[in-house]
Amino acid sequence: MPFIPHTEKDTREMLDAIGAETIADLFDEIPKELLIEHLQHVPEALSEMQVTRLMHDRASMDGAPLCFIGAGAYEHHIPTAVWDLATRGEFYSAYTPYQAEASQGTLQTIYEYQTMITELTGLDVSNASLYDGASALAEASLMAVRTNRRAKSGVVLLAPGVNPVYEKVAVAIAGAQGLVFERLPQDAATGNVDFDALPEGREPVAVVVQQPSFPGTLEDVDRLTNWAHEQNAVLVGIANPVALALLKPPGQWGDEGADIACGEGQPLGVPLSSGGPYFGFMTCKQKHVRQMPGRIVGRTTDLDGNPGFALTLQAREQHIRRSKATSNICTNQGLMVTAATIYMSLLGYDGLRSVAAASHANTQALLAGLTAINGVEKLYDGAFFHEVALRLDRPVAPVLEALASRDMLGGFDLSSFAGLDALLICATETKTAADIDSFVAAFAETMSGSKLKSA
Amino acid sequence: MSELIFEKSRSGRRAFAQAPTSSESVAIPESMLRSDRPRLPEASELQTVRHYTRLSQKNFSIDTQFYPLGSCTMKYNPRACNALALLPGFANRHPLGPADHGQGFLTCMFELQEMLKDVTGMKGVSLTPMAGAQGELAGVAMIKAYHDAHGNHHRNEIICPDAAHGTNPATATMCGCIVKEIPTLADGDIDFDALQQVVGPNTAGIMLTNPSTLGVFERRIKEVADLVHDAGGLLYYDGANLNAILGKVRPGDMDFDVIHMNLHKTFSTPHGGGGPGSGAVGVNERLLPYMPIPVVGKKEVNGKPVYDWVAEADIPQSIGRLSGFMGNSGVLLRAYVYMRMLGRDGMERVSEYATLNANYLAVRLRDAGFELAFPERRASHEFIVTLKSEAKTFNLTAMDVAKALLDKNYHAPTTYFPLLVPECLLIEPTETESKETLDNFVAAMVEIVTAAKEDGVDYKEAPYTMPVRRLDDVKAARQLDLAFRPDGS
Numbered sequence: 001m002p003f004i005p006h007t008e009k010d011t012r013e014m015l016d017a018i019g020a021e022t023i024a025d026l027f028d029e030i031p032k033e034l035l036i037e038h039l040q041h042v043p044e045a046l047s048e049m050q051v052t053r054l055m056h057d058r059a060s061m062d063g064a065p066l067c068f069i070g071a072g073a074y075e076h077h078i079p080t081a082v083w084d085l086a087t088r089g090e091f092y093s094a095y096t097p098y099q100a101e102a103s104q105g106t107l108q109t110i111y112e113y114q115t116m117i118t119e120l121t122g123l124d125v126s127n128a129s130l131y132d133g134a135s136a137l138a139e140a141s142l143m144a145v146r147t148n149r150r151a152k153s154g155v156v157l158l159a160p161g162v163n164p165v166y167e168k169v170a171v172a173i174a175g176a177q178g179l180v181f182e183r184l185p186q187d188a189a190t191g192n193v194d195f196d197a198l199p200e201g202r203e204p205v206a207v208v209v210q211q212p213s214f215p216g217t218l219e220d221v222d223r224l225t226n227w228a229h230e231q232n233a234v235l236v237g238i239a240n241p242v243a244l245a246l247l248k249p250p251g252q253w254g255d256e257g258a259d260i261a262c263g264e265g266q267p268l269g270v271p272l273s274s275g276g277p278y279f280g281f282m283t284c285k286q287k288h289v290r291q292m293p294g295r296i297v298g299r300t301t302d303l304d305g306n307p308g309f310a311l312t313l314q315a316r317e318q319h320i321r322r323s324k325a326t327s328n329i330c331t332n333q334g335l336m337v338t339a340a341t342i343y344m345s346l347l348g349y350d351g352l353r354s355v356a357a358a359s360h361a362n363t364q365a366l367l368a369g370l371t372a373i374n375g376v377e378k379l380y381d382g383a384f385f386h387e388v389a390l391r392l393d394r395p396v397a398p399v400l401e402a403l404a405s406r407d408m409l410g411g412f413d414l415s416s417f418a419g420l421d422a423l424l425i426c427a428t429e430t431k432t433a434a435d436i437d438s439f440v441a442a443f444a445e446t447m448s449g450s451k452l453k454s455a
Numbered sequence: 456m457s458e459l460i461f462e463k464s465r466s467g468r469r470a471f472a473q474a475p476t477s478s479e480s481v482a483i484p485e486s487m488l489r490s491d492r493p494r495l496p497e498a499s500e501l502q503t504v505r506h507y508t509r510l511s512q513k514n515f516s517i518d519t520q521f522y523p524l525g526s527c528t529m530k531y532n533p534r535a536c537n538a539l540a541l542l543p544g545f546a547n548r549h550p551l552g553p554a555d556h557g558q559g560f561l562t563c564m565f566e567l568q569e570m571l572k573d574v575t576g577m578k579g580v581s582l583t584p585m586a587g588a589q590g591e592l593a594g595v596a597m598i599k600a601y602h603d604a605h606g607n608h609h610r611n612e613i614i615c616p617d618a619a620h621g622t623n624p625a626t627a628t629m630c631g632c633i634v635k636e637i638p639t640l641a642d643g644d645i646d647f648d649a650l651q652q653v654v655g656p657n658t659a660g661i662m663l664t665n666p667s668t669l670g671v672f673e674r675r676i677k678e679v680a681d682l683v684h685d686a687g688g689l690l691y692y693d694g695a696n697l698n699a700i701l702g703k704v705r706p707g708d709m710d711f712d713v714i715h716m717n718l719h720k721t722f723s724t725p726h727g728g729g730g731p732g733s734g735a736v737g738v739n740e741r742l743l744p745y746m747p748i749p750v751v752g753k754k755e756v757n758g759k760p761v762y763d764w765v766a767e768a769d770i771p772q773s774i775g776r777l778s779g780f781m782g783n784s785g786v787l788l789r790a791y792v793y794m795r796m797l798g799r800d801g802m803e804r805v806s807e808y809a810t811l812n813a814n815y816l817a818v819r820l821r822d823a824g825f826e827l828a829f830p831e832r833r834a835s836h837e838f839i840v841t842l843k844s845e846a847k848t849f850n851l852t853a854m855d856v857a858k859a860l861l862d863k864n865y866h867a868p869t870t871y872f873p874l875l876v877p878e879c880l881l882i883e884p885t886e887t888e889s890k891e892t893l894d895n896f897v898a899a900m901v902e903i904v905t906a907a908k909e910d911g912v913d914y915k916e917a918p919y920t921m922p923v924r925r926l927d928d929v930k931a932a933r934q935l936d937l938a939f940r941p942d943g944s
Contacts, residue, residue: 001801001804001808002796002797002801003530003531003533003723003796003797003801003886003887004804004808004886004887005887005888005889005890006808006811006889006890010889010890011811013890014811014812014815014890015811017815017818017819018811018814018815018818019818020814023807023808023810023811026807026810026811026814026833027703027810027833028833029671029672029674029832029833030672030674030700030703030704031674031676031677034676034677034704034708034709035703035704036702036703036704036705036708038702038799038803039573039574039702039799039802039803040573041569041570041572041573042570042573042574042794042798042799042802043795043798043799044798044799044800045795045796045797045798045799045800045801046795046796046798047796048533048535048796051535051539051792051795051796052535052539054795055539055542055545055563055792056539056542057559058544058545058559058560058562058563059539059542059543059544059545059559059560060544060559061544061558061559061562062544062545062548062552062556062557062558062559062560063544063556064543064544064547065552065556067547067549067552069549069551069552071551072551072779072780073549073550073551073779073780075547075549077473077475079470079472079473079500081500081503081504083541085504085507085508085511087537088508088511089516089517089518089519090511090512090514090516090518090519091511091514091516091727091728092516092518092532092537092725092727093516093517093518093529093532093725093726094514094515094516094517094726094727094728095522095524095527095529095726095728095729096726096728096729097728097729099515099857099861099866099867100923100926101858101861101918101921101922101923101924101925101926102514102515102861102866102867102918102921103513103514103515103728104456104510104513104514104921104922104923105510105511105512105513105514106510106514106728106729108456108457108459108510108513109507109510109728111459111937111938111939112459112460112461112939114937114938115459115461115494115938115939115940116493116495116496118938119493119494119495119938120493120495122491122493124938125935125937125938126937126938128729129730131585131586131589131731131778132585132778132779132780133779134776134778134779135585135589135777135778135779163779165776165779165780166779168775168776169775169776169777169778169779171775172596172747172774172775172776172777173592173629173777176596176599176629176630176631177629177631178631218483218484218487221487222486244489244493245489245493246481246483246488246489247483247487247488247489248486248487248488248489248490249489249491249493252489252491264779271541271546271547271785272546272547272548272549272550273540273545273546273547273548273550273784273785274545274548274549274550274552274557274560274780274781274784274785275550275778275779275780275781275782275784276550276585276731276778276780276781276782276783276784276785276786277585277730277731277733277783277784277785277786278779279730279731286935289935289937295729296937297937298931298932298935298936298937299456299931299936299937299939300926300927300928300930300931300934300936301926301927301930302923302924302925302926302927303916303924303925303927304924306456306923306924307456308456308922308923308924308926309456309926310926310928310931312928312931312932312935312937313932313935315932317621318588318621318622318624318625319620319621319622319872320621321621321625322621322624322625322634323624323625323627323628323634324628325621325625325628327625327629328588328591328592328622328625328626328628328629329586329588329589330586330587330588330621330622331585331586331587331588331729331730331731331732332729332730333727333730333731334726334727334728334729334730334731335725335727335728335730335731336727336730336731338507338727338728341507342503342507344495344496345460345495345496345498345503345506345507346470346473346498346500346503347470347473347474347495348469348470348495348496348497348498349492349493349494349495349497350469350474350497351469351470351473351474352474352495354474354475354476355474355475357479357481358475358476360481360482360483361480364480364482383482383483383484383487384483385483400553401553404553404555404556409549409552409553409556412551429475
């Protein structure tokens with residue numbers, strides 16, 4: 001019996017101790033008409049050897065394409081030690097650290113994580129993580145309402161470059177509590193907020209800006225932060241943690257800094273894995289800490305006066321506050337946070353900066369190569385980090401299909417977001433010059449009839 | 456505590472093998488760049504490996520200790536599930552990669568949906584919720600969407616038993632509903648008369664866990680279902696205790712309209728020190744149009760099955776997206792491998808042996824002098840011991856026993872939940888524990904109580920053998936120290 005240790009003798013002795021004839025007797029309180037004979041559609045068991053063969057076959061079907069897609073999930077090299085350590089049974093198979101004395105490993109790791117992510121975002125405090133970047137924006141929006149009771153509108157203004165899926169998720173999670181999400185106007189040339197057309201009198205509860213934006217541009221976050229604060233709104237900054245090795249952190253935006261930062265933690269050592277499990281990070285100013293959702297770890301002392309770690313501020317949470325909790329969340333993405341903490345320890349600031357700089361440099365090289373092809377232009381004016389939008393002279397989908405048939409994933413089809421034929425490309429530090437050259441060559445051939453522009 | 460990784464740092468030290476060499480051609484305006492230096496660790500690779508290996512050793516875990524934490528289903532997480540989910544073809548697949556570069560992954564997801572439909576008796580399954588609480592959110596949002604679509608916008612009351620998990624009422628609030636709490640009877644069933652009083656024209660639905668958090672099966676479930684349905688409400692099944700009935704009773708057959716499953720409990724994906732979870736939802740016919748997206752669909756192309764995402768256009772009334780992509784895919788792969796290794800018969804054995812272990816442990820503890828909270832009832836996969844008389848007569852509380860167990864190298868059961876049983880220990884052994892482990896646990900429990908009762912040992916300062924002694928929670932909350940700042944900033 002897979003994973004069940006009972007011998008026949010054990011089972012007999014246990015039933016005798018209980019005073020039952022058979023195991024079936026143990027279900028005697030369940031109304032008979034509810035019991036089923038057998039499951040119908042679950043197949044017969046496979047041995048580990050058989051399931052290993054099956055999964056190897058399935059995984060190999062998905063291949064190893066050369067991937068230039070980003071759009072919210074980024075391929076980075078993950079040091080071997082990260083998952084070797086994170087999948088140690090003592091991390092992997094532990095539960096939430098409610099028994100603090102028997103969970104100091106997990107608790108200290110989270111405390112170290114909280115330190116690192118506050119350093120990166122330039123804010124005071126962090127929680128122990130949320131599900132993912134998109135749901136973190138939903139939680140940040142709800143948190144903004146709790147910290148900004150003066151604003152009665154329930155309106156959250158989103159910069160034009162906020163990931164459209166994040167908006168959908170925020171609506172699905174926070175919409176029932178009366179929040180309304182509206183977009184700020186876009187400057188068509190830069191793709192960024194059009195400061196000449198900002199709305200007046202909306203009394204927003206929060207303003208959200210993503211840096212770098214979903215289509216890869218860099219917003220004037222200083223100016224937007226100051227504008228938000230003039231509107232008495234909470235400024236929520238969505239950030240990419242790897243980009244923060246280069247870019248000004250949310251805590252330093254404008255005169256007063258962002259109030260809340262959140263985003264997708266995946267780039268910090270978490271595999272792409274078809275979209276999850278990832279983790280959402282969230283940091284904020286000290287004064288808002290009691291409105292934060294999710295678990296938080298604090299350092300305290302034990303009976304002997306020695307330092308130790310425990311979950312804290314639990315009075316915010318569902319298991320204590322029930323219907324009045326800050327959120328229904330109980331999970332943090334513990335294992336992913338463990339991996340991210342180890343990743344950041346191995347890279348350090350200098351290593352993370354070199355990952356960011358190499359990704360930035362590779363994307364510049366990719367852009368230079370692709371825009372040398374007739375029919376390919378940079379879509380938006382201005383600087384970018386490791387992702388950039390292109391305008392094509394033809395529909396994007398067939399181009400991507402042709403590239404995919406050569407085992408190259410040529411980027412994210414941005415056409416419906418941009419309202420014209422557009423492609424979003426990304427080259428992280430994992431791409432070599434040869435990768436970029438062969439992709440550019442394939443792209444040029446795919447743009448049939450198109451040639452490299454003459455120099 | 457161990458030294459923090461920051462305290463081991465030395466300026467200029469790095470794990471040099473881990474960073475790419477890069478040019479410094481940063482083409483970003485100065486005003487957008489960061490000028491400070493965030494204080495991340497500066498350590499060698501060996502120092503980092505040693506540090507986190509040491510930290511891991513300060514945890515209790517399933518792999519190292521018996522972990523009978525009630526309501527959490529701390530069963531063995533088979534190693535193969537992890538290794539196979541991390542095969543390069545799966546681990547490196549971009550979530551926005553085209554479906555024809557993901558047929559292996561999508562096949563697994565489709566088959567997982569089908570298997571979960573079978574074990575729950577539901578008509579549709581969406582794998583996208585990222586934890587049980589998010590599954591609950593999806594479920595209550597679907598119930599609301601159903602009522603709204605039928606013009607019943609006023610139906611905004613969600614009924615929860617007082618024994619419910621805290622997430623149930625918290626979820627109802629997040630969905631814009633009002634919570635109506637109903638009491639529990641002395642025998643552990645919900646108070647049917649009280650339910651009759653509460654059910655009415657504003658009822659959106661009821662959220663139930665069955666077997667309940669009290670470790671007993673709700674015997675009048677069919678009557679409850681009829682009462683709520685007749686009043687126009689829907690039934691939500693909190694799948695926290697699905698391990699107790701896997702392959703025996705299906706929530707769909709109990710007339711539940713929507714269910715979430717905790718794959719990290721029933722289907723043995725890792726708890727990971729507090730996550731990731733995975734909270735797939737199942738729905739009956741009535742709620743199919745409202746399922747969260749995406750789900751995986753199957754069609755025939757040239758006689759061959761082809762799998763693809765089913766999204767907005769196909770489910771226009773969907774409650775929408777709950778995650779940036781499709782939820783905790785890697786967790787779903789682990790659950791898939793687990794289910795394939797158990798197979799149909801193995802699935803049924805889960806509930807059989809989980810129930811056998813719980814009833815055996817309950818009887819052994821009862822015979823050793825412990826008081827069961829519901830002595831007349833058959834235990835499900837878990838049961839409750841109450842220490843109210845020990846607390847009264849010789850001041851031994853549930854907290855004391857929990858901490859004393861740590862010194863005997865057992866993780867504590869769940870304490871002080873459910874809230875309505877005084878001084879309670881909620882004990883869930885799971886099917887993967889052997890008889891010897893259960894016998895040894897009984898002996899440890901007896902030793903703890905005997906020492907307190909006969910020798911006056913008190914455990915107010917236990918544990919003694921852990922990396923730290925009992926921690927000052929009040930200080931933790933009052934003098935917040937949530938991040939290391941070497942200069943105190």
